[in-house]
Structures are given as C-alpha cells and as structure tokens.
Amino acid sequence: MQYFVQQLINGLTLGSIYGLIAIGYTMVYGIIGMINFAHGDIFMVGAFTALIVFLILGALFYSVPVVIALLIMMIVAMLLTSLYNWTIEKVAYRPLRGSFRLAPLITAIGMSIALSNFVQVTQGPRNKPIPPLVSKVYTVEGVSVSLKQIIIVLVTVVLLALFWYLVNKTSLGRAQRACEQDRKMAALLGVDVDRTISITFIMGAALAAVAGTLFLMYYGVVVFSDGFVPGVKAFTAAVLGGIGSLPGAVLGGLLIGFIESMWSAYFSIDYKDVAAFSILAIVLIFLPSGILGRPEVEKV
Amino acid sequence: MAVTVSPERDVVATPVQRAFREAFYAGAIALGLFVLFIGLRTDQNISNELILVQRWGLLAIVVILTAVGRFLYVAFGQPALERAKAQKAEAPAAAAPGFVRRNFNTIGIAVLFLYPIVIVMLVGFQGSLKWVDNFGIQILIYVMLAWGLNIVIGLAGLLDLGYVAFYAVGAYAYALLGTHFGLSFWILLPAAGLMAAFWGVMLGFPVLRLRGDYLAIVTLAFGEIIRLVLINWREVTNGSAGISGIPKVSFFGLMSFNVSDPNYISKVLGIAQSGAYYKIFLYYLILLLCLLTAFVTIRLRRLPVGRAWEALREDEIACRSLGINTTTTKLTAFATGAMFGGFAGSFFAARQGFVSPESFVFLESAIILAIVVLGGMGSLGGIAVAALVMIGGTEILRELDFLKVVFGPDFTPELYRMLLFGMAMVIVMLWKPRGFVGSREPTAFLKERRAVSGSFTKEGHG
Numbered sequence: 016m017q018y019f020v021q022q023l024i025n026g027l028t029l030g031s032i033y034g035l036i037a038i039g040y041t042m043v044y045g046i047i048g049m050i051n052f053a054h055g056d057i058f059m060v061g062a063f064t065a066l067i068v069f070l071i072l073g074a075l076f077y078s079v080p081v082v083i084a085l086l087i088m089m090i091v092a093m094l095l096t097s098l099y100n101w102t103i104e105k106v107a108y109r110p111l112r113g114s115f116r117l118a119p120l121i122t123a124i125g126m127s128i129a130l131s132n133f134v135q136v137t138q139g140p141r142n143k144p145i146p147p148l149v150s151k152v153y154t155v156e157g158v159s160v161s162l163k164q165i166i167i168v169l170v171t172v173v174l175l176a177l178f179w180y181l182v183n184k185t186s187l188g189r190a191q192r193a194c195e196q197d198r199k200m201a202a203l204l205g206v207d208v209d210r211t212i213s214i215t216f217i218m219g220a221a222l223a224a225v226a227g228t229l230f231l232m233y234y235g236v237v238v239f240s241d242g243f244v245p246g247v248k249a250f251t252a253a254v255l256g257g258i259g260s261l262p263g264a265v266l267g268g269l270l271i272g273f274i275e276s277m278w279s280a281y282f283s284i285d286y287k288d289v290a291a292f293s294i295l296a297i298v299l300i301f302l303p304s305g306i307l308g309r310p311e312v313e314k315v
Numbered sequence: 316m317a318v319t320v321s322p323e324r325d326v327v328a329t330p331v332q333r334a335f336r337e338a339f340y341a342g343a344i345a346l347g348l349f350v351l352f353i354g355l356r357t358d359q360n361i362s363n364e365l366i367l368v369q370r371w372g373l374l375a376i377v378v379i380l381t382a383v384g385r386f387l388y389v390a391f392g393q394p395a396l397e398r399a400k401a402q403k404a405e406a407p408a409a410a411a412p413g414f415v416r417r418n419f420n421t422i423g424i425a426v427l428f429l430y431p432i433v434i435v436m437l438v439g440f441q442g443s444l445k446w447v448d449n450f451g452i453q454i455l456i457y458v459m460l461a462w463g464l465n466i467v468i469g470l471a472g473l474l475d476l477g478y479v480a481f482y483a484v485g486a487y488a489y490a491l492l493g494t495h496f497g498l499s500f501w502i503l504l505p506a507a508g509l510m511a512a513f514w515g516v517m518l519g520f521p522v523l524r525l526r527g528d529y530l531a532i533v534t535l536a537f538g539e540i541i542r543l544v545l546i547n548w549r550e551v552t553n554g555s556a557g558i559s560g561i562p563k564v565s566f567f568g569l570m571s572f573n574v575s576d577p578n579y580i581s582k583v584l585g586i587a588q589s590g591a592y593y594k595i596f597l598y599y600l601i602l603l604l605c606l607l608t609a610f611v612t613i614r615l616r617r618l619p620v621g622r623a624w625e626a627l628r629e630d631e632i633a634c635r636s637l638g639i640n641t642t643t644t645k646l647t648a649f650a651t652g653a654m655f656g657g658f659a660g661s662f663f664a665a666r667q668g669f670v671s672p673e674s675f676v677f678l679e680s681a682i683i684l685a686i687v688v689l690g691g692m693g694s695l696g697g698i699a700v701a702a703l704v705m706i707g708g709t710e711i712l713r714e715l716d717f718l719k720v721v722f723g724p725d726f727t728p729e730l731y732r733m734l735l736f737g738m739a740m741v742i743v744m745l746w747k748p749r750g751f752v753g754s755r756e757p758t759a760f761l762k763e764r765r766a767v768s769g770s771f772t773k774e775g776h777g
Binding site: 044050063064066067068070071074095098099102106107110111114115117118120121122124125126127128129130132133134135136137138139141143144145243247250251254258283285286288289292293295296297299300303304305 | 344347348351352353355356357358359365366367468474521522524525526528529531532533535536537539540543544546547677678681684685688689692730731733734736737738739740741744745748749
C-alpha cells in the first residue's frame with residue numbers, strides 16, 4: 016500500500032509537468048487546428064533558460080534564497096520562452112494560416128528541428144547538470160515525499176487556477192473561446208484574431224517554460240534533445256484527454272504520469288513508454304476523440 | 316495575413332522608413348531571443364561544474380545581421396517581389412512547356428542511369444565511392460521512402476507520422492533472417508516487404524476509426540513503440556548495440572562482393588579489386604527499386620483501388636455512400652506504403668551491413684514526411700526533386716571545408732547541418748506552401764487531360 020501511494024505521488028509529479036506542457040498543445044490546436052510540433056522544444060528552451068539564469072545568479076551573487084532563485088528562473092524563462100513562441104508563430108505559422116493543413120505541420124517540424132539544433136550549436140551537445148536546488152525529503156508513514164514534488168504540484172495547481180480564471184472569466188479568454196469556435200465570426204464581431212492567437216502561443220509557452228523550470232529542478236539536468244520525449248508524451252496526453260479540451264489536457268497529463276510510474280514500479284521500466292503509447296492507442300479505439308473531447312461533427 | 320503593421324501607417328511611411336522601423340524591431344527581437352543563448356555559453360570546467368562563457372561580440376554580430384537582413388528585405392526585397400508578382404499576373408498564360416519540361420521524367424531517368432558512369436569516368440573508381448554512396452544511394456533511399464509514404468499520404472490522404480517503423484521492420488527482417496539463417500537478399504527482399512505490409516495492416520486495424528490528428532499521433536506512437544521494442548528486446552535485436560555483419564547482396568548469386576569468396580567479382584571478370592563495384596551495383600539496385608515503386612504507384616492509380624484511395628482523400632463520406640469499402644481501402648493503402656518502406660529497409664540493412672535503433676528515430680519519419688510535402692504531395696517528380704534538394708543539400712554541407720578558411724579552423728559545417736535542414740524546411744514551405752509541384756495529373760478525365768491545381772485537392776484528412 017505504501018509502495019502504491021509512493022508511486023501515486025511520483026505519478027502526480029510527472030503528470031503535473033506533462034499537463035502543463037499539454038495545455039500548450041491543446042490550446043494551439045483548439046484555436047488554429049494545428050499540431051505545434053515545436054512545443055516540446057519550446058519546453059526545452061524554457062528549461063535551458065532557467066539553467067542559464069541559475070548560473071547567472073550563481074555568478075553574480077554569493078548566495079540567493081532558493082525560493083527567490085526559483086521564482087526569478089521561472090519568470091525569466093516564461094518571458095524569454097514566450098518571446099520564442101511568439102516569434103515562431105509570427106514567422107513560421109502565421110503566413111501559412113490560410114494554407115492547407117499539412118503546411119504548418121511541416122514548418123512546425125522544421126522549427127522543432129531548428130530549435131533543438133540551435134541550442135545544440137550554441138550551448139554544446141553535452142548534458143548540463145546543476146547541483147540540487149531543493150533536497151529536503153519528508154517521510155510520512157513510510158511514504159517519502161520530497162519538497163521538490165510538493166513544489167511541482169503546488170506550482171501546477173496555482174498556475175492552473177490562474178489559467179482557468181484567464182480562460183473562463185476574462186475578456187481575453189472569451190476572445191480565445193470565440194476564435195476557437197469560429198474565427199471568421201469572431202473577427203466580424205470585433206475580436207482581434209491575430210492578437211488572440213499570438214497571446215495563445217504566449218500563454219502556452221509560459222506554461223511550458225514553467226514546466227521546463229520544474230523539470231530542471233526535479234531532474235537537475237537538461238540537454239538539447241530533452242524537448243522530444245516530454246513533448247511527445249505531453250502531446251499524447253493532450254490527445255488522450257481529447258485534443259482541444261483544457262481539462263482534458265490536464266487529465267491526460269496526469270493519466271500518462273500515473274501509467275508511467277505504475278508501469279515502471281510494477282512491470283518493467285524499459286517498457287514504460289511502450290505502455291503509455293499502447294494505452295493511448297487502446298483508449299482511442301474505444302473513444303476516438305479522447306476522454307473529454309467533443310466528437311467531431313461531420314458536415315456534408 | 317502576413318502584414319504586421321496597420322494599413323494607415325503604411326500609407327504614410329515609405330518603404331525605406333518602414334524598413335528602418337522593421338529592422339529596429341527585428342534587431343530588438345533577435346537581441347531578446349539570443350541574449351542568453353548566444354551571448355552566454357554553458358561549459359564544464361575542470362571540476363565538472365557548469366560555468367558561463369561570455370560571447371557578447373558574437374551576439375552583436377548576429378543581432379546586427381538580423382536587423383540588416385530585415386532592412387534589406389523590407390526596403391528592397393519585398394517591393395521587388397511584389398513587382399515580379401504583378402508582372403506575372405499581367406503576363407499572358409505561360410507558353411507551352413519547353414523540351415526539358417515536357418521530357419522531365421525521361422531525362423531524369425537517363426541522367427540517373429548515367430550518373431555512376433560519368434562519376435567513374437571523372438574521378439576513377441576509388442574517387443567515385445563518396446559520390447555514388449553518399450549522394451546517389453543516400454538520396455535514392457529517401458526518394459524510395461518518400462514515394463512509399465506518398466501512397467499513404469499523397470494518394471489515400473492518411474497522415475502517417477510513424478512511417479519509419481516499416482523501414483525498421485524491413486531492415487531488421489533482413490538483418491535477423493540474413494545473419495541467423497544465411498538467407499539471400501533476393502529471398503528476403505520480398506519477405507521483408509511482406510512483413511512490413513503485415514505490420515502495416517496490424518497498425519491499420521486499430522486506427523481505422525481515427526481521423527486526422529488522432530491518426531497522426533497514433534502512427535507516431537506506433538513508430539516509437541517499434542523503436543522502443545527494438546531497443547529493449549535485447550535477446551533478439553541486441554538492443555542499442557544493433558546487429559552487425561549483415562551479409563552483402565550478391566549479383567543474383569552469380570558473383571559475390573566479398574573479397575574472400577571464390578566467385579568475387581574481380582576474380583570472375585578479371586579486373587582490379589575495388590569496393591566501388593559494390594557501391595555502383597547497390598546504386599543500380601536502389602534505382603531499380605525506386606523505379607519499381609514509381610511504376611507500381613502510377614499503375615495503381617489507374618486501378619479501382621487507386622481511384623478509391625484518391626476518392627477517400629477527397630471525401631470519406633461521399634466515398635462511403637458510393638459503396639466503397641473504406642476499411643479495405645485504408646488497409647491496402649497502409650499495406651502498400653508499408654511494403655515499399657520494408658523494401659527500402661532491407662536495402663538499407665544490406666547497404667550499411669549494420670542496423671541499430673538509432674537509425675529509426677522520429678526524425679527520419681519527419682524528414683520523409685517533409686520530402687513528400689515539400690515535393691507537392693502526389694507528384695512523383697516533385698518528391699524526387701525535394702529529396703535531391705533536402706538530402707543532397709545537407710550532404711553537401713559535409714563537403715564544405717573551404718568555409719574553414721572564412722570562419723577559422725574551428726568551424727565545423729557539419730554541426731550546422733540539421734539546424735539548416737530545419738530552417739530550410741520552414742523557408743521552402745513558406746515560399747511554396749503547395750510544394751515544388753503544385754498541380755496534379757488527373758487519372759480520370761473527359762476528352763482532354765488538364766492539370767489540376769493543388770488548391771483543388773484535399774490532403775491528409777485521414
């Protein structure tokens with residue numbers, strides 16, 4: 016039982032990170048109907064920015080309280096990563112918005128390749144380890160919970176609450192939902208569609224940057240190719256939850272996190288990704304539009 | 316849609332004024348993007364701790380180059396492009412295509428057949444190795460893979476992001492059966508194709524109900540599953556270490572390319588020993604396999620099943636209401652595409668003599684997909700040109716040693732290969748969103764065959 020609870024906590028931590036990335040996929044998909052393949056690499060850029068900021072802080076000050084350091088890392092990563100995603104949208108996706116469906120997918124894949132190789136060229140191909148930022152571990156009835164895990168879950172919950180408020184209660188969120196339903200009609204009613212889409216990309220990138228910072232804090236290492244696997248997992252999570260649905264993305268992220276940690280604990284760690292992908296395929300056979308997704312209406 | 320400034324300001328500002336403003340913005344954005352990534356570099360010191368190396372000079376150069384580039388584009392590039400566009404619109408319809416255009420395919424095939432001969436005459440057998448192997452065979456493998464994927468995406472409109480899985484199945488089928496049972500390439504080639512086709516059907520069944528992007532993610536997942544199984548099933552596949560010592564292809568059993576064999580080619584023909592014979596033989600082999608793929612694709616398009624694929628791509632509901640069995644249509648598309656992937660895979664294993672899961676990562680699927688889309692889906696000629704440009708272009712980067720003179724001896728162009736590849740994908744797509752060949756030859760027509768603009772065809776709706 017203790018072992019099971021332990022795995023549940025590990026899964027929750029992992030799932031939080033996946034959920035944060037998955038929201039970026041699902042939002043972009045919801046609003047312009049494209050798979051933003053570069054999103055995983057945006058997450059990696061976020062983690063790398065956090066790493067560089069951490070090193071700058073270390074070089075400038077003798078010692079910085081961990082909370083403040085983390086906060087600064089997160090904020091700078093959010094700002095910079097948003098700038099990346101904003102620029103990419105402007106340069107690579109916007110000119111192709113009226114084009115056929117696969118064109119932006121190809122530029123997105125191209126951007127993903129370019130981003131990870133850009134980081135490889137400028138920062139070197141090696142693993143970048145940092146000393147542990149937070150190392151406290153609490154043990155409650157035989158179940159150990161590290162402070163890192165608590166921070167990850169807390170930050171995720173706070174951000175999700177903030178995000179939920181933004182999407183559901185503000186005019187910006189209303190504009191986003193309007194664009195999602197019908198872009199042309201939204202434009203006719205005075206919604207600045209281009210701006211709304213830009214903001215969607217910025218929001219997605221900011222969440223991915225937070226995920227990146229948390230990832231760096233949790234694992235203590237980052238490398239230029241780190242964008243791919245979490246990116247694909249998060250995308251899987253978004254599809255599993257029903258692409259286009261925000262609660263679905265979080266649910267999918269948590270599910271993938273649980274599946275992974277449970278499978279590694281009870282079966283074999285080598286096949287944890289195989290398990291996650293297989294469950295995706297099985298779920299989609301029975302629920303072809305994901306768990307919370309709306310079934311696609313076919314118009315003739 | 317690409318216009319980023321409001322129209323009122325456009326009227327006031329001249330192109331040069333606007334260019335200054337845009338250049339300033341571009342410089343500022345570049346500064347923001349690159350300040351941490353180019354301005355600083357994380358490096359390990361002797362005690363393995365990360366330290367920061369400062370590179371502000373490089374940052375300044377990159378930012379200034381971005382600003383200047385943007386200035387030149389807005390001030391001169393954009394007006395020139397618009398003038399050219401206006402001129403094109405005014406000009407009467409294009410004249411009848413010239414000789415080269417009309418006979419593009421014939422000339423292309425002739426050039427491909429003559430290519431190794433010309434290379435050997437120019438640089439001799441030893442010098443030809445690099446040109447035939449790195450350029451010829453490498454590009455043709457991608458041409459074949461892209462033509463195989465074209466059946467799935469270009470004809471049937473099913474977005475497959477895990478095509479590399481079938482390539483892997485073909486490669487491992489030949490590698491395992493060839494090394495364990497010593498079977499010949501000529502038996503295993505069809506076997507590998509059949510096996511890949513079988514896996515195509517296996518993948519096809521569960522995803523039949525899925526559409527569009529759900530299909531895309533499941534195929535991607537399938538590709539990853541195959542790769543992870545190859546890595547982890549160590550007893551059979553030898554894990555990440557891969558399988559080596561895969562037997563070479565023989566000249567239909569008559570002549571061998573192993574130096575130790577009694578029927579080694581130079582002993583049979585009485586010529587000097589060289590590794591180039593094998594490469595040239597492989598070149599013609601893959602060329603013939605490519606032509607087979609093209610031939611089958613062209614003929615299939617005229618069969619009921621090919622027409623059903625294209626109908627499926629255009630409208631699945633109409634397709635179903637006209638009595639086409641979409642299940643078998645989709646499955647045959649997956650199986651046929653996968654079969655050619657399997658052929659290419661077994662050829663790849665024979666050519667390398669070594670396979671490992673490293674060769675079958677998602678990036679390969681992405682490259683093949685990019686070639687299909689950049690070529691203009693459904694157009695065989697366009698896809699071949701795209702493969703030539705994208706694969707040949709990145710291979711050429713390996714040869715650019717003279718750049719070391721410009722950028723100093725530390726400069727390694729190879730490092731920038733994939734960076735440039737990614738950027739080229741973006742730029743080509745922005746420049747030609749419909750691919751190199753944007754029009755289609757219809758398979759069914761009334762009286763006269765007229766090219767259909769790509770804008771009138773749908774693609775990849777799964």
